[in-house]
Amino acid sequence: NWSNGVAGMTSSDTLQQTGINPGYYHLTVTDDYGCVAELDSLQVVLPTQVGIQTPSGSIHHVSCKGGMDGSITIQLSGGTAPFTYIWTNLQGDTVSTEAVADSLPAGTYAVKVVDQIGCTAFKGNLKVNEPATSMQVTYQVTNNLCYGGTSGLINLNVMGGTLPYSFLWNNDATLEDLFNLPAGNYAVTVTDHNGCTFTLDSIPLTQPLDSLHVSAFEVGQISCFGAKDGYIDLTVTGGTPQYNYIWSNNKFTQDIQNLGPGAYSCFISDAFGCQYQTMNFIIVEPSQIEVADFEITPSGVGTANGVIEVTISGGIPFYTYQWSNGDTGPVADSLTAGEYTLQVYDFNGCLMTFEFVVPDKPVG
Structure with a gap:
């Protein structure tokens, strides 16, 4: 006999009562001989409904656009453990069966939780966001x-x-x-x-392929004393053309001519103002061709045995001699008394003319 008035139930081992309300119950069991057993304080409890909460911070949004590091963590209340989880996306695909759904791309998700006795809870519209644009x-x-x-x-x-x-x-x-x-x-x-x-x-x-510099040059020395025909020719490479030139003698061309003796240098700049200063180029002027020494042997009266012998210096050796009597060396001989002219050419073709007089040998 149950305290709720149900009576007359018979069972050899198991007694089951269904459809009863929550509360405390008293059970009396009597066998055929009138023996009685009682059980007090049988409590029937109504299970609480499973509840799902998503507190602040429970959704971790995707860090980088297009990434898959989103996650959702839920908290449960009520129900009877253990629980089963079914996470789905908007397309209805199952994306996780764990308590925490992770490795999620951006999207909207729902979760269904089933407890041990089959009670269920559902929560949807769980949105995992991502940055609007990728970096x-x-x-x-x-x-x-x-x-x-x-x-x-x-x-x-x-x-x-x-x-x-x-x-x-x-x-x-x-x-x-x-x-x-x-x-x-x-x-x-x-x-x-x-x-x-x-x-x-x-x-x-980047930078220019090579530095601004003079890759080659030619220095032309002065050919003859006083000529002022020296020159300097430059070959400039590197940097960025066009090039500008400022010479120490206030010339503004790549090459300079008609130079007298001295030291010359050039300040070069390219199209972007990169700069290069050349070394000093030395222009040398040869010394003047001159007779360093000479000796004249007089000619006998009525004979042709006079001699003029000269030593030449200056200019650029070697020398070419041209006497007015046709001799072509530093010595003119077989000369009669009289005036003679010597033209001396140096290696560069520079010319100097000298005058000599062969006297008669006195009659002794």
Whole structure:
């Protein structure tokens, strides 16, 4: 007999009563001989409904656009453990059967929880977001205008992702923009607030292929004393044409001519103002051709046995001699008394003319 009035139930081992309300019950069991057993305080409890909560911070949104690191954590109330979880996306696909759904892309999700006795709870419209745009990085460079210079610039333009950004360059710099750079190949990794990264592996910063310099030159020396026909011819390479020239004698051409003796140098600049200073080019003037020494042997009266012998210096050896009597060496002989002319040419063809007089030998 149950305390709720149900009586007359008979069972050898098991007694089951269904359809009863929650509360405390008293059971009396009597066998055929009138023996009685009683059981007090049988409590029937109504299970609580399973509840699902998503407190603040329970949804971890995707860090980087297109990523799959979103997650949803729920809290349960009521129900009877253990629980079964079924997570689905908007398409109805099951994406997880764990208590925490992770590795999720951006999207809208729902979860169904079933407890041990089959009670269920459902929660939908759980939204995992992602950044509106992926991070993109572009750049502009200002190349070095002069070979070996350090005036290069790299300016970055970062869009998307989540502010703030951090920067790490392959030269260990951590600024967004770099300046005073030599030529080279640069790389940078940009990281946003969520840890998303964008890497530029190669940012070339260039310079002219070669330095501005004089690759060849020719110095033409003055040919003859007083001639002022020296010249300097330059071959300039490197840098960026066109070239500008300022010579120490205030000439402005690549090559200079009609030079007298002295030292000359040139200041050269290219189209971007890169500069080069030449060495001093020395223009030398030969000394004047002259008779360093001479000896005259007089001619006997009525005979042709006079001699003129000269020693020449100056100019550029070797010398060519042309006497008015036809001799072609430093000595003119078999001369009668009279006036003679000597023309001397040096190696450069410079000419000097000398006059000599052969006297009669006195009659002794």
